[in-house]
Amino acid sequence: MENLSGVALILFMLAIVFVFKTVNVVPQQHAWVVERLGKYHATLGPGLNIVIPFIDRIAYKHILKEIPLDVPPQVCITRDNTQLQVDGILYFQITDAMRASYGSSNYIAAITQLAQTTLRSVIGKMELDKTFEERDHINTTIVNAIDESAANWGVKVLRYEIKDLTPPKEILHAMQAQITAEREKRALIAASEGRKQEQINIATGEREASIAKSEGEMQASINRAQGQAAAILAIAEASAEAIRKTASAIREPGGSDAVNLKVAEQYVAAFANMAKTNNSIIIPANLSDMSGMIASAMQVIKSQGGVPGISEKK
Numbered sequence: 001m002e003n004l005s006g007v008a009l010i011l012f013m014l015a016i017v018f019v020f021k022t023v024n025v026v027p028q029q030h031a032w033v034v035e036r037l038g039k040y041h042a043t044l045g046p047g048l049n050i051v052i053p054f055i056d057r058i059a060y061k062h063i064l065k066e067i068p069l070d071v072p073p074q075v076c077i078t079r080d081n082t083q084l085q086v087d088g089i090l091y092f093q094i095t096d097a098m099r100a101s102y103g104s105s106n107y108i109a110a111i112t113q114l115a116q117t118t119l120r121s122v123i124g125k126m127e128l129d130k131t132f133e134e135r136d137h138i139n140t141t142i143v144n145a146i147d148e149s150a151a152n153w154g155v156k157v158l159r160y161e162i163k164d165l166t167p168p169k170e171i172l173h174a175m176q177a178q179i180t181a182e183r184e185k186r187a188l189i190a191a192s193e194g195r196k197q198e199q200i201n202i203a204t205g206e207r208e209a210s211i212a213k214s215e216g217e218m219q220a221s222i223n224r225a226q227g228q229a230a231a232i233l234a235i236a237e238a239s240a241e242a243i244r245k246t247a248s249a250i251r252e253p254g255g256s257d258a259v260n261l262k263v264a265e266q267y268v269a270a271f272a273n274m275a276k277t278n279n280s281i282i283i284p285a286n287l288s289d290m291s292g293m294i295a296s297a298m299q300v301i302k303s304q305g306g307v308p309g310i311s312e313k314k
Contacts, residue, residue, distance in 0.1 A: 024051060026047060030063055033061075034051055035058075040101075041056060062097045066093045066158060069089065073085055074119070076123035076124065078124065082128045086164070088162045092157045101154075111157070122138050122141050
């Protein structure tokens with residue numbers, strides 16, 4: 001009985017081992033490669049999978065998630081013979097578990113070495129200043145070069161990022177001095193441009209002020225001339241109106257007598273002014289000739305046409 005119970009215990013334990021070997025649960029985003037009698041048989045996906053114990057063997061287990069791979073720093077020589085230490089990181093993902101198992105003995109080492117050699121090749125074609133400006137170009141070139149070869153290893157290279165570009169200390173000092181000189185140059189250029197613009201603004205302001213002043217003076221002269229012309233025209237029109245009214249008055253009954261009286265008054269006033277000016281009293285030789293002088297003055301007025309409508313009364 002004891003022998004039977006021992007055998008039963010052994011069989012029970014073998015059954016448990018058989019079950020554990022038969023049933024395999026693959027986690028999500030994982031892939032297991034199964035070999036049957038030393039030869040590739042199948043790739044187990046996520047979930048419950050059945051294999052034959054002692055005949056099938058899980059040879060490789062792969063993670064299908066995106067994996068970051070730190071590429072060791074290395075010294076590259078640029079086109080202008082400058083040493084440059086480059087440090088980067090590579091992101092890849094396994095797309096074919098079978099090829100990742102049998103395509104390369106160590107696909108991680110292969111990807112790392114390929115990334116380093118490609119990086120040295122790309123940096124060697126560029127000058128030092130361009131390496132800082134063309135990071136995106138470097139990253140894209142490395143990804144394209146690695147991805148073409150990594151396809152045989154069941155690996156998809158997603159992207160490559162340069163973490164750091166470190167030139168020698170002497171180059172860093174020279175670059176810093178160059179940057180400082182460029183900034184000082186831009187500052188001087190900006191200051192000179194400011195002074196230039198200031199002078200232009202001053203000259204433009206003075207020119208516009210001179211133009212405005214000359215235009216103001218011209219407009220003032222025009223206004224004065226127009227005012228004088230208007231005044232002369234008003235005086236002329238007033239004089240013409242006065243002459244017309246005088247002529248109209250003369251044509252009225254008794255108008256000629258009024259004119260004769262006015263001329264006589266002016267004649268007497270003129271003699272009075274002459275007497276005052278010369279400090280002596282001038283008396284006409286024949287005061288009876290007054291009417292003749294008035295007649296002569298009226299005759300002159302008629303001959304000049306100054307007062308129309310005047311006619312001698314007979």
